[in-house]
Amino acid sequence: MNKLLLFVILAAFTGGGAFAQSLTQTIRGRITDSDTRQPLAGATVALPGTSWGSAADSAGYYRFERVPVGRYRVQVAHLGYQSLLVAEVVVVSGKELVLDFALQEASADLSEIVVRAPRSDARSYCPTVRTLTVEETLRFPATFFDPARLAMAFAGVASDNDQANGIAIRGNSPNGLLWRLEDVDIVNPNHTPNAGTFSDRVTANGGGVMMLSAQLLAASDFYTGAFPTGYGNALSGVMDMRLRRGNDQQHEFTAQAGLIGLDLAAEGPLARRSGASYLVNYRYSTLGLLSAMGLELGDEAISFQDFSFNLVFPSQKGGQWTLFGVGGLSENLFEAQRDSTLWEFQKDRYDITFRSRMGTLGASYTTPVGAQGVWRTVLAISALDSDRYGDRLDDNLAPQRLESDEYGQSKLSLHSFYTRKLGAGSRLRAGIMASRQGYDIFSAMQSDTLALASGGGLLLQPYAHWQTQVGRRLRINAGLHGLYFDFNGTGAIEPRLSAEWTPTARQTLALSYGLHSQLQQPQLYFSSEINKKLKPTRAHHLVLSFEHKLQNQGALRAEAFYQQLYDVPIAVAENNTFSALNFVETTVAFPLANEGQGRNIGLELNWQQLFTGRWYYLLNATLYDSQYRAADGQWLNTRYNGNYLFNATAGREWKKQREGRGERTLGANARLAYAGGFRDTPIDAEASAAAGVTVYRDAEAFSLKQTAYYRLDLRVYLQWQKRKSSSTLYLDIQNATNAQNTAFSYYDTQQKAIVVKRQLGIIPILSWRVEF
Structure with missing residues (x-):
């Protein structure tokens, strides 16, 4: 790794080919x-x-x-x-x-x-929205060009596990996040959606890497609370992604190759006269090279590939048609040791096969309506299908099927909305979202079937939003969002309101409120017949923010938040501390009721200098508390109650220019993350040994606090340019100090002891990108 870093630094001051003049x-x-x-x-x-x-x-x-x-x-x-x-x-x-x-x-x-x-x-x-740009994914360390990993550098956002892009926002479970593409809700758009989980099963909102390449994305909007009326069925946040339009005048290409694979993109005009354009991307990746370098990746063979596109067809009178899609395959395979003397941990005697398939296909039409309005309609279908099988070798090395899991989810989504300008500074938006949800779940342990169900329903979400500007200083947003799920006849009416006051050109004070709801994960609905009647979990969001703009595009920002959750599914039995607020994956084999509560409260401080000169920085700190009320009425820590978060990201560029030889740029970037450890439940070693699986002391739920999380990431890049092409060499180093952060603990049947599972160690990624 040291040799790779030295190579990048020295390359900045050695020949990189002849440069054209006046690039x-x-x-x-x-x-x-x-x-x-x-x-x-x-x-x-x-x-x-x-x-x-x-x-x-x-x-x-x-x-x-x-x-x-x-x-x-x-x-x-x-x-x-x-x-x-x-x-x-x-x-x-x-x-x-x-x-x-x-x-x-x-x-x-x-x-x-x-x-x-x-x-x-x-x-x-929404005064509190954050915009994530592709340029930032190319600059911030250890993002792997993924907007969800980029979001981890912002206040209030904690990584669930280094292996995945699942994010815990303000103490909420990663399952509270909504993924949206081109204005429609979609299923989990990530490869290897089992990455980093305790049980190695599928999660609803995370994975090893996002399926859409950065080559295809435009800026994404990231909401962390009190989001506006156009969003629903989410509790913690929204990742709203948009696709970039291809160049409609000339053909251009981007290629990126590195230790984790190959990424190719092409764009250009389909018809120059009409302005129609195409943008396509193909990516193939395998982590085999990293494993060959001796890096600890769990000894799994991980690979994925995806193809995505965006076709744009302008129509007469200012309208526009688009056709877009993404499809991907991923797998991770683990092969047991065939020499029983090498069985150190229980996983060493397992053959584990995991495969996942995800696809989205959609179309949109946008057209002006008169001189003051625009109507937009988007229709898309998205589906996720995965399966996992675990075979345990007996003492004679014969495989025995112990674990079988199959998971399928689909969404046929329609979003149609009309925006009308009522006057200068005043506008109205009204629309409806309709989504046909489908689920297929199967889970078995040996001969015992834990879950076997299929079903779904129609989710309707009408909404209306009004915005007005009162003088020069005050902007008001108000609206209503409705939610109705015909699977069990449950629904909600949700008011949303925000006021933004700008007393001076440099200062802004904003207050936002929203009532939000989210359907339950399918594993909860289908675990028993009574659970099919579960209502959505609901939450009041209240956010107060103050921003002071500094010179040269810098800003100081403080944001206080409070979230009161209710109608949370909890176990019916009083001696069971289960709450849906801590749920991530696996199945639930007991009845639930919407009688739980939760609360998240905190303060975020943010100091940012945008990259307008030779350097930039982003510093933020979050203090928060996250608790839930269990069936016995006691308030307990949630799993994601780390209490504090600190992020510091900074970077600088050095430019070297010789007369008549163009310009080269060397960039160095670093990110330091320090966070309070998540919560864990003590393990009953005796009961675990008797049962052959991890058994927790449920009466002491989340009473243990993991050690503090620390990680230093680095990114160094060298960019040089020729007359018709530009090239960039990147070296990413995730966890540069090889910190041994805790992931979780479990009872290992081979060790016959409680084992602490660590997160990823140092991961260097070298990649080369060329645009022409």
Whole structure:
């Protein structure tokens, strides 16, 4: 690993081939009204600190040619609209930069908004939303170009396990997260969805790596509480992903190769006259090279591949059709030791096969309605299917099938909504989401069937949202969200409200409230007949935030949150401390009732400097408490009550330019994570030995606190550019100090003792990316 790091550093100061002179690229795009999608002729676009500036033509298009490569800010303004300043924009020689901007009409002269993505209007609907950009996934350490792993660098977000991208938000289970793609809810879009779990079974909301490559993604909106009316069936947060539109004027390609596999993307025009475009991506990965380097990955053979695409077809009168999809296969295989003298742990005598398949196919249509409205409809089907089999070798090395698990989930989702501008600073959005949910579950231990069920139902979610600007200082969002699940006839009405006050151009105070609901995981519904009647878990979210903007696109932010959960499924028996708030995977073999409660309270502090010069940083700290009430009426710690989180991410670039030879850039980035350990339940060693499986002391649920979590991640990259291509060499080092963090404890039948399972050690990833 040290040799790899030395190679990257030395390469910055050695020859990288002849550089072309005056390396430049084109910046172009279109400026429209965010509500009506109508072009804004005459809108101005400028690159502050340079002489570049232009105005959009009658169709809203602008174009800068021969812009020198480098980092820029882009400022967009139009009379009667709130201006934008887009930070962290990178121009490279190998690919045109296409930036489409959507401005909101304002009723007063409002202060400029600093954003990291040009088209997202989520900030106006929810003051606490965070935007995750692809550029950040290329810069932040150990993200593996995955937006969910990128989110772990933000306040209030804890990693559930190093092996997976499951995230615990503000003390909630990872199962509280909603995944959305192109405005529709989808099933878990991750490879190896069993990664990092206690039982090695499928989870609903995490996996080893996200199935959509960063090459295909545009900016994602990440919500961590009190989200607006357009989102439902979630308790902790929303990961709202959008696909990037392919270049509609020229063909471009991206290739990335490294120790974990190959990633290829192509984009370009389908018909230049109409503006139709394509964007496709294929990725194949295997972790065999890392295992061959001697890295500890659980001795499993892990591989995955996926294909994704986004086709865009503009229509007459400003409308647009899209066709998009993603499909992926993943597997991890573990082969038992055939020499019984090598059986150190119980897993050593198991053959374990896990395979997973996931796919999404969708289409959308967006069209203006009159001069003041836009209607958008998206239809998509997504499905996940996985199976896991565990065969134990007896003393004669003959395999005996002990564990069988099959899991299937599908969603046929429709989302149709209408947005209408009521006047400057005022708009109305109303829509409906309909999703046909389907489940197939089978779980068996030896000859005992633990779960065997199939079913589902129609989930309806109508909503309406109103936004208005009161003078220059106050913005109000109000709305209602409905939820009805015909599987068992349960439903909810959920009010949402937020107020954002801007007393000065640099300060913003916001208060947000929302009532939110989430259906139960299918394993809970089908564990017994009475559980099919379970209602959704509900939660009041209250968030108070204050932000003070600093010079040069820096900001200080404080956010206090409170979440009161009720109608939580808990065990009926008083001596059983089970709560759905701690549930992740496996099955439940006892009756439940919606009689539990939970509460999460905390404070987040955030200090950020955007990458507008040669360096950036993101520092945040979270103090929180997460508890639940069990069947006996006592309040206990939840599994995810770590009490504190601290993240520090920083990076710097050094540019080297020689006359007539272009520019090379060396970047160094680091992230330090320090968090309170999650909670665990003591194991009864005697009972476990007698039963042959891990047995917990249920009366002492989550009374143990794991050791504090510590991890240092590094990313070093070298970028060099030629006239028609740009290349970047990355070295990622996850857990650079090889910290031995605790994952969980279990009773090992081979060791005949309680064993502490550790998380991943040091993982170096070398990759090379070229755009042309």
